[in-house]
Amino acid sequence: MSVEVVPFFHAGSNTFSYLVVDPASSKAAVIDPALDYDPETDTLASTSAQALIEHVKQHSLHVEWLLETHAHADHVSASRWLRRHWPQARVAIGQGITQVQATLAPRYDMPEGFRADGSQFDHLFADNEAFQIGTLPARVIAVPGHTSDSVAYLVGDALFPGDSMFMPDGGTARCDFPGGDAAQLYRSIQRLLALPDQTRVFVCHDYGPGGRAVANETTIAEQRRNNIHLRDGVDEASFVATRQARDATLPAPRLMGPSIRANLQGGPVDLG
Template sequence: MQPNIEAFLDPVTQTLSYIVFDEPGGTCAIIDPVLDYDHRSGRTSTLSADSLIAFVENQRLKVEWILETHVHADHLTSAHYLRSQLGGKTGIGREVPKVQRIFKEIFNLGPEFMPDGRHFDHLLGNDETFEIGKLSAKAISTPGHTPADLSYQFGDVIFIGDTLFMPDLGTARADFPGGDARQLFRSIRKLLEQPAETRLFMCHDYPPPTRQARWESTVAEQRARNIHVHDGISEDSFVAMREARDATLDMPMLLLPSVQVNVRAGGMPPPEGNGVSYLKIPLNLI
């Protein structure tokens, strides 16, 4: 069975969230959901997540999984909120403790934060298979952007997180803590070894003024036209390009708040004595 797919574009962060389901009245997974965050006031809201809930309820779906392709640095996840409203299990890549350890040190998180993946219901390994109603799914390890990136395959469809963008935009950066451009190239080539007609769904699109936002491509299109990794680009050439380009990029606006929430599967830091949760801003470190 091929999946039904509903895409939701967050215009603030240009993030794509997806609901993948077998049939109306059936079972679904939610991939990379967004929690709205105003960086000026520090306030969160659930407008984006509530649109996912409305679709789930309208289609009479049971949520089996809430899946993250990685610990995002450009938006906060609403996985914790959605789990409280809809049920389901939260899942992420098995290597996520590596990411948690990195950011535990950067943010000097207290002893209550254990970097062992316990914040998620299940850590998925490479080639691990699982069921979503009548759909069969497989996790594919695709590190490089972070050490713990996963892609999710349903039949001829793969949700590829932050590995590739649309062909005119190229590939994701690899300079976040724990990122590796060489590893990213090898992960991308693993994806591009899939059959030519395999459909690839992006986690982001940052369209130029000349086109509308798009988030679906194919292996054939990426191999022919991706400006960074089309066929004929060598690993060494890609690494040199990626590292030079990354050195010119600003950090994402929501990097600091995002990772502190996302390493906790969308949970907030423990409230302090006044009942308020706080996020940390490390000075002159990143």
């Protein structure tokens, strides 16, 4: 089943957010929405998220889900802020968020009374859990490795892998955050590569490697042929060696501190 996917690009963090629409019911889900954070002034703005609101309003859509692929370390989530505008929508993430919260909360300045139990989210998805977006069938695929809570969403013929897989020339996600594991990521991505070749893949980030234009859509067939880290024929040991060598050269994300503090809770409720 081919579904309607509308991308929104957040240039400040090279993040793609997506609106997934069921034309039969006008119901929709938002995946990985972002707020605008200025580290110099420690302030938030909603320009990027407002574009989602305007599109939903113009097309008379009904947002049922605000879906996070994981607790991001490079941008501040807009999910809980958007729920103020769409109170019927449920903020959801994978069940692994409790492990991420338990690991990271002691390292960051979380609010007093913070609980590492996932209660900040409306729903915690189990691996292989099925759900609906209007009449569209959707399924959750746990893909730990980048983070313990990473999930991919398969909606009809559209796959949203979060940070696990990028465009083929971008490779795969880093695995050096606490709780990350390159061997685990290899096995997780094998589950995605086993999907039908024609499955459309909508990546969460793209940085335009080699100076090409930023892009956001590929296919499972293209990933199997051309992914620079994990194409067909690359075994687990080779992938782990490549991934670990690459990760050793990477600096921490510029917005990691404020992003983690916000996203362990599903993002801020307001911009104050």
